[in-house]
Amino acid sequence: MNKRKRLFTLLITFLTIAPVLVRSAPKDDSHMEWWRDARYGMFIHWGLYSIAGGEWKGKDYGKEQGGASAEWLMKSADISKEEYRATLTPQFNPTSFDAEEWVSVAKEAGMKYVVITSKHHDGFALFDTEATDYDVMDATPFKRDIIKELSEECAKQGLRFGVYYSQTKDWYHRGLGKGSGTLSNEDYLELVQIQLDELLSKYGDMAVLWFDTGGSNLIEADAQGARVRELQPDTVICSRLYSRRVPLEDRRYADFESLPDRMLPAELATGDSETCMTLRHNWGYDRNDDAWKSSKDVVEFLALCAARGVNLLLNVGPTPEGTLLPEEIDRLTEVGAWMKENGDAIYGTQQSPLDYDFWWGAMTRKENKLYLHVLEWKREGIEFNGIAAKPSKAYFLADPKQKPLPLIYDAKGAVTKVKVPAKAPDSKNTVIVVEYAESIVVDSDAKGKYHWYTNRRTRHTDIEKSEAAGRHALPQAVTGN
Numbered sequence: 001m002n003k004r005k006r007l008f009t010l011l012i013t014f015l016t017i018a019p020v021l022v023r024s025a026p027k028d029d030s031h032m033e034w035w036r037d038a039r040y041g042m043f044i045h046w047g048l049y050s051i052a053g054g055e056w057k058g059k060d061y062g063k064e065q066g067g068a069s070a071e072w073l074m075k076s077a078d079i080s081k082e083e084y085r086a087t088l089t090p091q092f093n094p095t096s097f098d099a100e101e102w103v104s105v106a107k108e109a110g111m112k113y114v115v116i117t118s119k120h121h122d123g124f125a126l127f128d129t130e131a132t133d134y135d136v137m138d139a140t141p142f143k144r145d146i147i148k149e150l151s152e153e154c155a156k157q158g159l160r161f162g163v164y165y166s167q168t169k170d171w172y173h174r175g176l177g178k179g180s181g182t183l184s185n186e187d188y189l190e191l192v193q194i195q196l197d198e199l200l201s202k203y204g205d206m207a208v209l210w211f212d213t214g215g216s217n218l219i220e221a222d223a224q225g226a227r228v229r230e231l232q233p234d235t236v237i238c239s240r241l242y243s244r245r246v247p248l249e250d251r252r253y254a255d256f257e258s259l260p261d262r263m264l265p266a267e268l269a270t271g272d273s274e275t276c277m278t279l280r281h282n283w284g285y286d287r288n289d290d291a292w293k294s295s296k297d298v299v300e301f302l303a304l305c306a307a308r309g310v311n312l313l314l315n316v317g318p319t320p321e322g323t324l325l326p327e328e329i330d331r332l333t334e335v336g337a338w339m340k341e342n343g344d345a346i347y348g349t350q351q352s353p354l355d356y357d358f359w360w361g362a363m364t365r366k367e368n369k370l371y372l373h374v375l376e377w378k379r380e381g382i383e384f385n386g387i388a389a390k391p392s393k394a395y396f397l398a399d400p401k402q403k404p405l406p407l408i409y410d411a412k413g414a415v416t417k418v419k420v421p422a423k424a425p426d427s428k429n430t431v432i433v434v435e436y437a438e439s440i441v442v443d444s445d446a447k448g449k450y451h452w453y454t455n456r457r458t459r460h461t462d463i464e465k466s467e468a469a470g471r472h473a474l475p476q477a478v479t480g481n
């Protein structure tokens with residue numbers, strides 16, 4: 001069948017089954033339960049651009065140098081698709097790639113899911129696809145299906161596996177980069193459909209479909225969302241299937257709101273949401289980027305995201321050889337060590353019951369427990385207002401003996417104070433559990449501010465209210481400005 005005919009058949013099939021598809025969408029949101037409990041996942045940006053590492057012909061185009069992130073190289077350096085392909089595909093031979101090691105690092109870090117770039121904006125697929133020869137099997141000497149190896153390894157080690165997929169931007173096939181694409185728009189949409197079918201039928205359970213930079217064409221986006229639902233109704237679909245300009249209520253296949261890159265949200269989330277964050281400036285591997293966040297930065301950011309009710313998808317950008325960087329492994333291992341002792345304050349928690357946070361940090365909640373994430377220590381004690389009851393007990397989460405910490409409760413103003421030792425037991429984030437005999441009662445008159453959004457400008461919070469801002473929140477925190 002020629003392509004046009006095939007597209008026509010697909011369209012007719014879609015129109016005929018569209019009502020069925022709508023019905024096959026999950027009726028409830030039970031498919032979101034694991035995702036809500038997980039709170040923390042690994043993002044992986046890896047592809048042809050990783051070979052260049054942000055540089056082209058001796059010039060640096062990485063984000064730290066003021067350009068776009070390293071995976072935008074084709075666009076930033078204005079490279080034609082022919083030259084980009086001819087230069088990079090023969091070099092893509094990451095023989096040190098070991099799915100077992102990557103997944104072990106994610107698991108050790110306490111991450112519960114993994115999302116990797118199956119196809120980024122450059123159009124190159126890390127999986128075996130029939131839709132094009134611009135993929136790891138046909139175009140590179142490596143000839144190993146990376147998505148297959150990683151998905152199998154995640155299943156083996158008990159982590160959920162998902163893919164990032166750039167559905168709208170494809171500088172190679174669709175064009176919009178330098179020169180035109182290899183395909184007409186119609187044929188491009190068919191390529192997307194074929195690739196989605198492949199991703200959703202060849203790699204076992206697809207936990208997340210992380211679409212990116214969606215457009216405003218609702219017919220296009222809805223058809224792609226419907227296809228995902230049809231093939232795997234439990235796949236969690238990222239809101240970037242649609243452009244941010246599409247009103248929330250029209251994003252019918254979006255399961256969660258993906259916040260702008262690297263953003264610590266201003267306030268409590270009102271629905272399922274996720275922030276994605278880099279470990280340095282760039283998403284893709286960049287040889288000159290040394291703006292590393294510390295493991296304390298990551299632990300703080302994770303805690304603040306959880307306190308606002310937001311998942312954190314933390315990025316790594318593996319090397320051309322196929323390895324994670326030692327700096328990435330070190331940080332993730334340190335965060336994992338913290339998670340081993342304090343994971344209860346993150347996994348399966350709800351956002352803070354209070355619509356503000358505190359100078360010392362913020363809180364998460366689970367049943368009749370509050371978890372105070374103390375990011376800045378004060379020997380005078382850790383104090384909070386807003387809960388109208390005396391707690392029954394307080395102790396350090398990392399203390400297996402749960403030795404009680406002295407408590408003072410002042411009913412006037414509903415202020416609770418936990419007395420603490422002079423030195424913080426955990427310099428990254430000491431978690432204090434505050435337990436209540438009954439359920440947690442919020443004082444509806446309580447007032448407070450978002451300290452970690454507005455006041456702490458030199459840390460995570462160089463964030464304006466606008467959507468586009470906040471992208472560089474943490475790197476500036478690291479340089480300590």
Ligand code: GLC
Nearest residue numbers: 069071072212213261276283
């Ligand atoms: C943006 C960028 C992209 C990156 C993504 C990660 O959409 O275009 O390069 O993959 O953010 O969230």
